[in-house]
Amino acid sequence: MRWERAPVGPVSAFGAGPDRGKGLPDSGRVRQDPWMEHVRDVRDLPKAHLHLHFTGSMRPSTLLELADKYGVRLPEALTGAEPPKLRATDERGWFRFQRLYDTARSCLRAPEDIQRLVREAAEEDVRDGSGWLEIQVDPTSYAPLLGGLIPALEIILDAVDSASRETGLGMRVVVAANRMKHPLDARTLARLAVRYADRGVVGFGLSNDERRGMARDFDRAFAIAREGGLLAAPHGGELSGPSSVRDCLDDLHARRVGHGVRAAEDPRLLRRLAEKGIICEVCPASNVALGVYEKPEDVPLRVLYDAGVPMALGADDPLLFGSRLADQYDIARRHHDFTDPELAELARQSIRGSAAPPDIREKLLAGVADWLKS
Incomplete structure (x- = not known):
């Protein structure tokens, strides 16, 4: 039997799922034309989701409801039927992206908001065929409204545990430090993450603008995390080039690299990633949305794949980038x-x-094997 691929509509998080409906037709499923013998739906393909940020996982409709609940005035970019127009390859563009993210985060003010966000993120992942989700969060961002750093992390972990039971999705947490803050703050977070390893924390990350600060400034925080049994998964190789990926490997001993896509520009680095089996958490839609690449076909998925670099495709921030995992x-x-x-x-x-x-x-x-036999 000959298997054919079907064309799909525009990839948009606003076009699949219960609150979307203006992008991909038929809840984002691949359409099958009469002349095609069979098309496997990628939403039926079991997969793991390793790169999803906490606030960025929110459904657009949920953001609108929470903003109304708390009287938060949202910018027009967050209230339309389409994802906001973003380009973060310069500081002004990154500031705008971060401002939108912070505005959305300000609508998460109570434990029930956290529970809703996590449950809905799990529901979206299950719909997209995910059987395992590692959601990334910096609990210091939520601490002021949730009673402090420890209560914030406990509320998040309780929400993850409840959502996992309710949906059947395996879920864990990657605690991420902010490279825009002092490295001492990262050490505090690393110790906290290790303390809660038995409650569902599995990794330690480093997020925000990788053009700021040096990876080696956070080496002690990552050493604390690794010594506590957590995997190291810092961001690198998105807004900055291959050198930021090398820094993640050399200074932070990363087992996974958030994004890492710019490694495609350095053949020697590609060989190193392939030989060491370092996972790159590649997020094609967000790479285009932030202006790292102009078009989806420019994202070097083929270069990485053909070089033998293991990848885990991720949605990054569906709220702002307009696509989820299966997309x-x-x-x-x-x-x-x-x-x-x-x-x-x-x-x-x-x-x-x-x-x-x-x-x-x-x-x-x-x-996965059964999907191929279908």
Whole structure:
């Protein structure tokens, strides 16, 4: 039997899921034309989601409801039917992106808001075929409204535990430090993350504008996290070039790199990533939304894949970038001609690169094999 790929509509988080409906038709599912023998739906492909930010996971409709609840006046960019126009390759553009993110975060003020966000993020992931989600959060951003740093993290972890039970999705947390803040703050967060490793924290990250600060300034924080058994997953290789990826490897001993896509510009670095099995958490839609690449076909997915660099496709911030997890696989299929066996391998790489326990990994990997047989 010959398997054909179908064209899909515009990739948009506002076009799939219960509160969207203005982008991809039929809840974002791939359309099957009569002449096609069979098209596998990427939403039926079991996968792990390793790059999703907390506030950025919010549904647009939820943001509107919470803003109304608390009397927060949202900028027009956050109230339209389409994702905001962003370009963060310069400081002004990054400031605008960060300002929109901070505005959305200001609408999360009570434990029930946190619970809703996490439950809905889990529901979206399940709908997209995810069997494992590691959601990334800096609890210091929520501490002022949730009673302090420790209460904030406990509220988040309780919400993750509840959402996992309710949806059946395996969920854990990556605590992320902010590179715009002092490295001592990162050390405090690393100690806190280790303290809650038995409650669902599996990794330690470093986010925000990678053009600011040096990775080595945070080496002690990452050493604390690694010594406590957490995986190191800092951001690098998105707004800055290959050198920022090398810094993540050399200074922070990263096992995964958030984004890492700019490694494609350095063949020697590609070989190193491939040989060491370092996972790059590649987020194609956000790369285009932030202006790192002009078009989806410019994102070097093929370069990384053909070099043997393991990847875990991620949605990053669906609220602002307009696409969720399965849409990233649609991009690989539509714009880079990834075959179904190659998409299945991407899913396997995401599962193998996760912190999921062996039984969940085995179940998801078996599901990938079943998808290919379907």
